[in-house]
Amino acid sequence: MGRKKLPITVLFSVVLLTLAFIPISTQQSASDYDPWNDINDDGKIDIKDVASTAIKFGTSGDPAKNVTIVGYATVTETEWITIPAGGFHYKYIDTQGYRQISVGFDGTATIPFNIIVSWHVSGGTYQIDSFTNNGRTLKVYEVQGQRLQIYINNLNTVTEYIYVDYYITA
């Protein structure tokens, strides 16, 4: 056995001895399950979690934990947009940290709305889609940028309205 492994072995032995002296009356454990102690996330605290901690004994660093939040992982929003004759509207949706976005367009105009969708990344923007909308159009995109940029052009000679709704998933 190398000198380096000795402190871990000693610590491991102490942990095993401690476990041996925990009252057996509770059968499984002296306290309730705590997911923060379940190092390998297999739903039970056992010797594998103890071993994993023992290996890291003596190390130090930033205690902030990288976690996945369950629930609240989606964003839903709807908006009525008014666009004057011959005008346009830019809509920006922040998608940083999300996986997928679904965008719905609801508008009826004599001449359909002209819509251009782009991703904004730190280096600039790049177009991913271009279509006309008259009625309901639903688009689904995998997140490939920090924000989705939607350009809507009203080609009519009167003010038109379009309803935009979106749903972002983590």
Ligand SMILES: [Ca+2]
């Ligand atoms: Ca475990």
